[in-house]
Amino acid sequence: DQQVKQNSPSLSVQEGRISILNCDYTNSMFDYFLWYKKYPAEGPTFLISISSIKDKNEDGRFTVFLNKSAKHLSLHIVPSQPGDSAVYFCAARGDNQGGKLIFGQGTELSVKP
């Protein structure tokens, strides 16, 4: 049973435009959500997070939105740059679960010049 789902395996965007990556979850007990970025042959690196008590968190070009009633979060990248081309993973964490993260399947973003 996939608790965190990223239904779009890939996304292609033109440089300078907005990239929107989506993530859905099923467990209402999740209290933190994180986005990780992964380049080929490297480990995932942390990008941005949001607590379940908030609905928006912004860091530079990256903004994460959380809609708890819909159990949905999204990552917006504005403006998109070719260096943003990578696989993006959504992850969720529940309280009292040893800090473990449950990951989605990932979305491969391609930003074209």
Added chain:
Amino acid sequence: NAGVTQTPKFQVLKTGQSMTLQCAQDMNHNSMYWYRQDPGMGLRLIYYSASEGTTDKGEVPNGYNVSRLNKREFSLRLESAAPSQTSVYFCASGPRAGGANVLTFGAGSRLTVL
């Protein structure tokens, strides 16, 4: 700053062979994790250690064992490798088991079982 270091980076095994993946972190983190990444499956948790002296099963623990040797080191052992264990393995560590607990990942170990 080394962060999280995994060895080896690449390994080829024959079915039935055993091996241990090593992981060490130098960030004084309390919690450590082993994940595997397979195409279309994302990252799946194999085992984790919320603190030194404790280990727990994750989503896909079958065929694996772990040892939290000390606060810095967390090893993953395959006792009898199977082709289904061909994957990329990532070790991660986090400052604590609560809060946002942002995990830092190693560069990965690519394992092929023939």
